[in-house]
Amino acid sequence: MTRVFILFGCIYDVTMIDKSFGNTTICFELSIGSSGYLNPQQLANHEFASSITRLYPRIPIDNNAQHFRLPIDLQKPVIFTKYTFFDYSYRMTLTNRLKNAADYMFKLIREFEFNINSKASDDILMQQYKKIEEYLHTLPCGCGQQKTNATNFGITGGVHATLSEVLNFSMPSLRMNSLDEKRRKKIFHNLESLKGWITKDIDFDETKRFEIVKVLYKIARALRQLAFDVQPSLPDIFLWMICDSKRVAYSRLSPEDLLYSTCEGEKGLYNGRIQTLFLQKPRISYKPIK
Template sequence: MIVGRFPPLVRTIKIALKDRAAVQKDRIISSFLIDLFLISESNPSAGFLPTFGPTWMFLYGSPREYTINTDQDSLSQGMGEAVCYKGRILMAIECHPVTAENTPSMNIQKETGIQFPEANIFPMKRTFVLFGCIYDVSMIDKSFGSSTISFELSIGPSGYLNAQQLASAIHNPVSSLTRAYPRISIDNNKDYFRLPIDLQKPILLTKYIFHDYIYRMTISNRLKHVSEYLYKQVREFESKINSKVSNEILIEEYRKIENYIHTLPCGCVEEIKDGDTLGSTPMVHPTLYELLNSSSPTIKMNQLDIKRHKKLLHNIQSIRTWISKEVDFDESKRYEIVKDLNKMARAFRQMATDAQPSLPDIFLWMICDSKRVAYARFQPEDLFFNLCRGEKGLNSGRVQTIFLKTPRSTDKPLSKSTNARVQIYLWLGIEEYEPLIFKQLPAGFDMPPLPLNPQMKFIRYNG
């Protein structure tokens, strides 16, 4: 434990985990920043001093394999996007005001022998299933040579293979790694290649057991859906302005946005209308206001979780008050309304950021002859599946098109290579919802029996 005081005007706290060396310079394993604005509130109505945890923080950095070469060490120092899960630490932050009298005597102190928190402060553990189906891999850069290509999908320590495991996976298949594919040219193009997976789509599967912090992802996804909906409505509102429609039509559109802000529904009503209920019993879930105001004895929240709910309620109430004010639809002021509405949508998106993570980030690696060459990183809440439409991740159960990146620190130039273009379906959810994985897949696939067999490497497409 470290006891100290915050310098004035500080915005972030940096946490660094170091590998202590007796002779050489200590090597940083991982580092991350905590935004004080996310763990405190200055508004007197819902204000609180910096508060955090106790909760688990996940560590990321350079690849796990130890090398004498330190070229990628800067990724562990926050200079560029970290490309690998390195571990987790349990931490908490408390802040207490100090008086003018004892301020000069305050020094940074270290205390040892701190007891580990009791297990009952943590939520129960659940098994999370991460599934991926690769639809297409193209635009593979020629710089990767004629080596065979495979893909690895991991969440935290689950699914990640070290160098020895990658080499032995040829004889001992692993569910988180596809089989190796040869590359073929794209219409005689000498610069780019693709994988021959037209009818047999590679699948990846891994499971991860961790504490049930789903309620954090639930709130974040609700706020992200609100932001997405508002951006869509604002675009429609702006298009009507450009079409020179009457004030009456603009007022009607504005009132729709205002009504939505005052209710903030879960979105399941639209899902029921569309008939997209995935075979489950149709139901409408609580609004965002009801969700933030509710409390359940089975959900074990720490102090920051509770205070964050109050902070969100206060901020949303401020937005409700703002949008209810009288608006001038004069032609000269219409685009000012659009600017204000966009600010409101952006505010909801910013509120979705939670300083306390629920699950580790997800990594997809492209591997050439047992060597990691390019990757993509995903936020778990964006892929998380839930029966409630508003609590489902924005990209859950969708086919995404992504361009893989090469690990790069900020002091290195950008690579001109596109690496590869991947179309992939990703699904993350609790084990109880595993039967619903294939119900979200596009039509045309032979559905394998459940539960999934880890030895299954592909599903056949008959579309």
């Protein structure tokens, strides 16, 4: 079964363009797989496409003779493209659940470490540790933590299944292959091991407190490692910088990091968020990878 994915973004600012790119006009192209990617002839003819911005002249940066920027202060370019591919979104949502869980774990651990450095009482430390332990045992989606505000018109989002519940029940409707099933079982067994690791008697003696923090960081890093999937769900996303009809620099993004979902836990880490991208020059084929 195929699905249509719509990829779009807005460029807020382009700055620190090195003068070595020459005094030419510049545009940007957003592509995923073959969608949005223009061939050299189309670039040379300046063909219109929704995935490419118009041409911009570069202008100097004040008090900086080595770098330039683009004049897009008042009109921010929006670029988009559509891509039809097999629907493997369940792989990306599982990856995002683990990535978001790891990020939230790191946040809780930093708060716990801050209280240790602040010489908090054992009761406060135990309360925070139990909060981390409870979170790891349930791994909720995070929708229940949303507060009503003006953007959602006072409506609180629903609460979806916890990660443990998702992994406990296989869903044949998703048409998971053998690797998907093995990955599901591997994640489930590893999570059970992590739960056993964190569920133990804790001694908040001053000489052992930072050992507890080290163990918690190991658990959070293990969660992040479980998010890796050997089967790509979608091709990588590229943002190309084009000078004089030639691709001179790019930024590469993982598709699951931009995936939208109504469930907060399944949403990509960068979805709907402003990102600062540092572009790099494409590697020449005869030069080794550094």
